[in-house]
Amino acid sequence: MKLAKRIAQLPAYLFADLDKKKQAAIARGMDVISLSIGDPDLPTPELIVRAAEKAVADPANHSYPAYAGSKAFREACAKWMERRFGHRFDADKEVLGLIGSKEGIAHLPLALVDPGDVVLCPQPGYPVYAIATRLVGGEVFEMPLLAKNGFLPDLDAIPTEVADKAKLLWINYPNNPTGAVAGLDFFERVVDFCRAHDIVLCSDNAYSEMCFDDYRAPSVFDVPGAREVAIEFHSMSKTYNMTGWRVGFLAGRADVVEPFRDLKSNLDSGPFSAVQVAAMEAMARGEALVPDLCEIYKGRRDVLVAGLRRAGFEPFVPQATFYVWMPVPGGDDQAFAGRLVDELGVIVTPGSGFGSAGAGYVRFSLTVDEARLEEAVKRIESLSA
Ligand SMILES: Cc1ncc(COP(=O)(O)O)c(C=O)c1O
Structure with a gap:
């Protein structure tokens, strides 16, 4: 079967290599923390x-x-x-x-x-x-x-x-x-x-x-x-x-x-x-519940940003969204994200997945609770040590 040309021109899946690394980390029994998904971890309000x-x-x-x-x-x-x-x-x-x-x-x-x-x-x-x-x-x-x-x-x-x-x-x-x-x-x-x-x-x-x-x-x-x-x-x-x-x-x-x-x-x-x-x-x-939700993300943002700074990184501090964008040392976002999975079991999204101008950055999602974020930054701090 010959696929339509429009399908053939879809971009290659950029994260295939990262996915492999993630699966390998799980197979090694690592406790994997995913900070890569833009999907809230909290349930829909009752x-x-x-x-x-x-x-x-x-x-x-x-x-x-x-x-x-x-x-x-x-x-x-x-x-x-x-x-x-x-x-x-x-x-x-x-x-x-x-x-x-x-x-x-x-x-x-x-x-x-x-x-x-x-x-x-x-x-x-x-x-x-x-x-x-x-x-x-x-x-x-x-x-x-x-x-x-x-x-x-x-x-x-x-x-x-x-x-x-x-x-x-x-x-x-x-x-x-x-x-x-x-x-x-x-x-x-x-x-x-x-x-x-x-x-x-x-x-x-x-x-x-x-x-x-x-x-x-x-x-x-x-x-x-x-x-x-x-x-x-x-x-x-x-x-x-x-x-x-x-x-x-x-x-x-x-x-x-x-x-x-x-x-x-x-x-x-x-x-x-x-x-x-x-x-x-x-x-x-449901609108009345939104400020509390924002407070939760703000608390998470503060934990992550403080931890990344302690580790010597310079993340941008967002005033909105549940993402933290950060330049990576050396500028190779794929390699940096690969290292975080391989060595620490922490998954982040390489910026180049969002286009070439995103190269050199990674995106952290604030979609895990503060305790998991603390654990993630503890591991990241060990990386820089
Ligand atoms: C910038 C942006 N726009 C739109 C969407 C799509 O959201 P939904 O289709 O769930 O309304 C997303 C989802 O991640 C997004 O990040």
Whole structure:
């Protein structure tokens, strides 16, 4: 059988070697600590699970859901956007339910990108922006996120002829994998840039609620006029420990929502209705639990950062997300990550897995408890000794 060309061009799995090392460490009987997964270790809050149980038992939720998400769900999303950011959206025209934000990110290019069109993607970055572009024959123009620029893309470095061919520009602040955040001045510049070049600005705000130290992540819509330019993706996954439930939404430009909704009606049938009910409960009553969750991640961040500093490293201290980004001595992130698994049984993600500009860094996830993080840093300290 000959596979489709689009499959053949998928990038090679970068972590195969690291996976082998991990399996070998487990086989040697090592107590492996994984700091590589972007998946909360804590369970979905009880009240959300209870709401879902009731909804699952209700036959009204057993048939095909409304493609775009139920009206009640979309209204709940619009209300959440208004409560959280102070911006109103029309639940019919400007909100679309997604089967997790990844589903929306992966499918959007099918609606908006023709072969040869350019998509501006951050790198290091969430890999789906670039892969989804390539799957539809689009061309990826990479925007390096460099430490010297606070891990923000340098818009002036994008050639005008590239910008003029671009259909989409992806931003993601709070950022995976660097943990960087962006100020309103950056959002203003990127809105202006996209307006000037007629580009749909795609803001991936999956980590908007995972903030520490009194920091509150903005929405791209805080920029006046952004709603003519932008769409924003939100997710219940990280905010409410709901990664497995697969539910999120996008809000913004009606002229994007409408064709995207039409496209999606040919691809899927929206999130399971009972999951939508659970997400509504999360947005309404689960929200009160989010500050406690952020405190937990903040405590973990502080343990990890302090330990890494004691070991002589210089991690970036994130104000948001549950990731810690750190330059590695010598600059070989694959070798460094390999050494951590082989010698210490600690698994981290090499930055080069997020694009070449991520080379020289590793990403730690704060998705184990403080005691395990203490143990991980104790081992890392022994490495430097
Ligand atoms: C930056 C970013 N965007 C989007 C997603 C997708 O989240 P979900 O599909 O669970 O909503 C992730 C998941 O790790 C992510 O890191």
